[in-house]
Amino acid sequence: MPELPEVEITKRHLAPVLGGAMFETVEVTHPRTARHNQGDPSIVVSRLVGRRALGVGRKGKFLTVPLDNDMTMVAHLGMSGRFVVDPEVEVIHTHFRAHLGNGRSVEFVDPRTFGFIAVFDPEEIETSGLARIGADAWENPPGVDTLADSLRGRVAPIKALLLDQGPISGLGNIYADESLFLAGIDPLAPGGSLDAGDLERLLVAIRQVLATAIDNGGTSLDDLAYLLPDGRAGENLNLLLVYGRDGEPCRRCGEIIDRVVIRARSSHFCPGCQAKR
DNA sequence: AACGATCCCTGTTGGC
DNA sequence: TGCCAACAGGGATCGT
Numbered sequence: 358m359p360e361l362p363e364v365e366i367t368k369r370h371l372a373p374v375l376g377g378a379m380f381e382t383v384e385v386t387h388p389r390t391a392r393h394n395q396g397d398p399s400i401v402v403s404r405l406v407g408r409r410a411l412g413v414g415r416k417g418k419f420l421t422v423p424l425d426n427d428m429t430m431v432a433h434l435g436m437s438g439r440f441v442v443d444p445e446v447e448v449i450h451t452h453f454r455a456h457l458g459n460g461r462s463v464e465f466v467d468p469r470t471f472g473f474i475a476v477f478d479p480e481e482i483e484t485s486g487l488a489r490i491g492a493d494a495w496e497n498p499p500g501v502d503t504l505a506d507s508l509r510g511r512v513a514p515i516k517a518l519l520l521d522q523g524p525i526s527g528l529g530n531i532y533a534d535e536s537l538f539l540a541g542i543d544p545l546a547p548g549g550s551l552d553a554g555d556l557e558r559l560l561v562a563i564r565q566v567l568a569t570a571i572d573n574g575g576t577s578l579d580d581l582a583y584l585l586p587d588g589r590a591g592e593n594l595n596l597l598l599v600y601g602r603d604g605e606p607c608r609r610c611g612e613i614i615d616r617v618v619i620r621a622r623s624s625h626f627c628p629g630c631q632a633k634r
Numbered sequence: 635a636a637c638g639a640t641c642c643c644t645g646t647t648g649g650c
Numbered sequence: 651t652g653c654c655a656a657c658a659g660g661g662a663t664c665g666t
Binding site for chain 3: 358359360418433435436437469472530621622
């Protein structure tokens with residue numbers, strides 16, 4: 358599943374291809390991929406053709422491509438989206454295709470269509486989902502005090518608040534579980550119940566989990582979900598300590614990894630290392 | 635405002 | 651073996 362590390366890797370692959378390049382031709386072949394531009398593919402196409410991309414940025418799990426006017430292309434990989442650069446074979450579920458002035462081409466493949474590609478003007482971007490998320494967990498992580506401020510009084514489970522992208526952005530189900538395990542925090546603990554020591558450990562854990570995942574090419578759960586932009590699988594799966602390991606012994610203390618459902622997402626944790634308080 | 639429930643979507647998996 | 655329900659989850663939206 359694409360989370361911050363996978364989106365960061367995607368950004369690094371796209372940046373040298375898109376940076377400075379002009380969109381010569383653009384096709385959007387699935388209305389759902391254009392749903393944040395009124396579900397109208399022609400809006401995405403007309404706003405991109407002839408424009409030059411200035412670079413590739415990322416906030417949380419959103420990719421941003423500022424254009425040479427005041428518009429910004431925003432892309433989200435959702436559950437199953439990935440970009441393919443200079444595709445050699447035709448694949449199904451390709452919903453976006455762009456040929457660039459530099460001779461390169463970029464495709465967006467997304468079987469489950471949870472991802473999207475949009476082009477926003479400055480006013481639209483202010484009301485988009487991108488504007489509502491918190492500081493990026495990798496580039497611009499909050500400090501302990503800032504995180505404490507945003508969690509104060511919150512009674513929702515810390516796991517749910519991490520998934521909300523509000524207090525901090527970029528973590529999804531895998532890396533939220535991994536971070537809480539490394540920090541020794543019960544995923545069901547109310548966000549407001551965490552003290553400064555907890556939050557310090559959590560921020561350190563998040564940094565370590567993300568760094569490890571980026572270094573290892575991200576997490577490919579199977580060969581159909583997330584893949585590196587060159588088509589290879591990421592190698593972080595075997596390094597996961599709790600995600601998907603329910604019923605197996607904890608690699609740190611030997612207790613059996615448990616699973617609970619929080620906000621309709623499975624949460625994996627070690628009852629020994631992440632004791633309730 | 636905060637929080638939880640529901641929905642979208644398709645490839646894969648598990649049970650019968 | 652074959653069929654089909656259940657499952658996976660990021661974010662938007664809606665009800666409380």
